[in-house]
Amino acid sequence: MALVYIAIQRETFGFFLLFLPPNRCRSRINLSYRPLLYMEISFYGAAQNVTGSKHLVQLDNGKRILLDCGLFQGEGRNTREMNETFGFLPKSIDYVILSHAHLDHCGLLPKLVREGYEGKIYCTPPTLELCRLVLADSARIQRSDNPAESELYNEEDAEKTLEQFVTVPYNKNYTIAEGIELLFTDAGHVLGSAAVNLTLISGGETYRVCFSGDIGRFDNRILRPPQPFPQADYIICESTYGDKFHLAVENAEDRLEEIVRETCLERGGKVIIPAFSIGRTQELVYSLNRLAEAGRLGKIKVFVDSPMSVYATEIIKSHRECFIDEMRDYM
Numbered sequence: 001m002a003l004v005y006i007a008i009q010r011e012t013f014g015f016f017l018l019f020l021p022p023n024r025c026r027s028r029i030n031l032s033y034r035p036l037l038y039m040e041i042s043f044y045g046a047a048q049n050v051t052g053s054k055h056l057v058q059l060d061n062g063k064r065i066l067l068d069c070g071l072f073q074g075e076g077r078n079t080r081e082m083n084e085t086f087g088f089l090p091k092s093i094d095y096v097i098l099s100h101a102h103l104d105h106c107g108l109l110p111k112l113v114r115e116g117y118e119g120k121i122y123c124t125p126p127t128l129e130l131c132r133l134v135l136a137d138s139a140r141i142q143r144s145d146n147p148a149e150s151e152l153y154n155e156e157d158a159e160k161t162l163e164q165f166v167t168v169p170y171n172k173n174y175t176i177a178e179g180i181e182l183l184f185t186d187a188g189h190v191l192g193s194a195a196v197n198l199t200l201i202s203g204g205e206t207y208r209v210c211f212s213g214d215i216g217r218f219d220n221r222i223l224r225p226p227q228p229f230p231q232a233d234y235i236i237c238e239s240t241y242g243d244k245f246h247l248a249v250e251n252a253e254d255r256l257e258e259i260v261r262e263t264c265l266e267r268g269g270k271v272i273i274p275a276f277s278i279g280r281t282q283e284l285v286y287s288l289n290r291l292a293e294a295g296r297l298g299k300i301k302v303f304v305d306s307p308m309s310v311y312a313t314e315i316i317k318s319h320r321e322c323f324i325d326e327m328r329d330y331m
């Protein structure tokens, strides 16, 4: 997730954008632009790149809230180094709030715990279920890709991390501590994904901060669309596809049919589709199934070659309450 930070100036309601400085992975914006604004937000990932989501909110009483603790991915030879240090002390964090279970948002939580974070990790109930899968898998990959002395964390760290999770349902105001109120609203991105809405008291003033997490599409075939979130004074918003128009889902399904028919039926070939295990795989299988049921694909066999995707599908299927009506009827 890359982000754009949007702030609405409190006194005048003027609107301005702060574009992050061209630092590869760490950016820091001090919100104390007037003496009475005693709150600071610092960015330690997903700034000028799209992974490693980590944003630190500090209040005047010294309490530090970490929003997401994601792994950097796909940065070539820099990736390892970027994941080795947080840029802050894990022990100095008081609370962690997690937007969703994708690795670039939760993948460094076991390292945070390994290095001394003992506090709670707040997320929605489905996010916890998916994190069990994702963090255990990530720990196994750490073990197979690295000698023990240089792994970022191991399976034991991942298990210990899960014990620190506390689940909070969507649309329920939850008091984390005095002056720190949390409300998750549905972000419609993957199962359990949430925008993190905080009401914070700092320096005697109340600040409403919204961290959007990754935002889903309004025409998702399985999940509910993103829910409007309450008014905020400060919005930390993802902007990964901010400069692009997506194909409408109907068109995407036609395009999928075209590719499969041309490759498999006309040329006798195979289509191999790399897909994220959580979210994208299930959408693809659903679309292929719909096309097959409508007789638009001929006799094509579909294989999902990923145990993790299969487990994720089981978790997703058990949360029909997060589906759109059409999907619920279909099942």
Ligand SMILES: [Zn+2]
Pocket (backbone or CB within 6 Å): 100, 102, 105, 189, 190, 214
């Ligand atoms: Zn995501």
